Amino acid sequence: MLSEIIKNKFTSIFKDDPIVVRSPGRINMIGEHTDYNEGFVMPAAIDKEIICAIRPNHGNKCKIIANDLNDSIEIDITGFEKSDKGWPNYILGVIEQFQRKGLEVKGFDCVFGGDIPLGAGLSSSAALECAFAYAFNTLFEHNLSKLELVKLSQAAENEFVGVKCGIMDQFASVHGKADKIFRLDCKSLDFEYFDFVLNDYQLVLCDSRIKHALASSEYNTRRLECEKGVANLQSHCNGINSLRDVSIEQLKKHEKEFDPVIFKRCKFVVEEIDRVIDCCDLLKKGDLIGFGENMFKTHEGLSSDYEVSCKELDFLKEKAVESDMVIGARMMGGGFGGCTLNIVKIDRQDQFINFMTDVYNRELGLELKTYIVKIKDGTSEL
């Protein structure tokens, strides 16, 4: 088991017993690009995780070993800079956030590793931040709540790593619950769990293994486009702070006053927020088919109106539909690469995986990776 491997590695190097924290990656069933618009999202934590074995060393040095990367860093807790290696910044950013709050992080030794595929849009970075936030909170007895850990991890990514992500990924990693998805209100941060009983279906991710370079710049552009849309509406209507406060009728009424691109972006977000609400009603009725239909619509909106898809993701969604083995399929996450999420008929699962792998290779000359995912609990100590 992964946790045993990481723990044993720690013990053999540092000759001591660590605490072991696991922190999962996430999927998002529906509600894409809505978190930073104060809308709703519907994510879950999955059975792919970061494992972190860690222990204070009673000094000022922190030795961090990234097992999968065969890499390590050593820093002084009293002063460190952003690392040009990339991966350490998710951890250093968390340390910095504790320090900014006046919460002490002392020197520590650590080995971490995981099985969340990198760059697949399953939020390995959020899982890493949350693993360390949880570990520091436990080891140095800071008594931060789960929500504080979420916010602190998001702030580490926004401010130290420099990615302006919303709150969904960190929230899902920390608050996930086995066999449940939850609706998070990104305005009030209230959330509600829903049973996610798949019975005759299985969740399968098709990893395009593409990560287009424009992902993060386009992500930031979309955020700005949404802000422009809100500013435009504010000059015509009262009581609007974000796209969450806008109805589709209101938006359409003012279409003429919009730049057409900004209008499309806002239309997608407003419709997507409505789809999440609709999906909650469908889940309560046990209507998974209706849920899946909304996923198809989300993909269309992300592709045509929000324009964050790419030819590989569109291809994977189209082929899934053609296969007739899915009841829902869509690109997932920020876009421009990563995975599609598919609700697949369980008795056709192998056939689906073979079909998708084959057609992706035959028609695009690319190698597909697929993952069957289960929904698991959020960040915890083992």
Ligand code: GLA
């Ligand atoms: C990325 C961000 C999230 C969210 C999604 C899109 O995963 O980290 O905050 O905005 O994109 O739904």
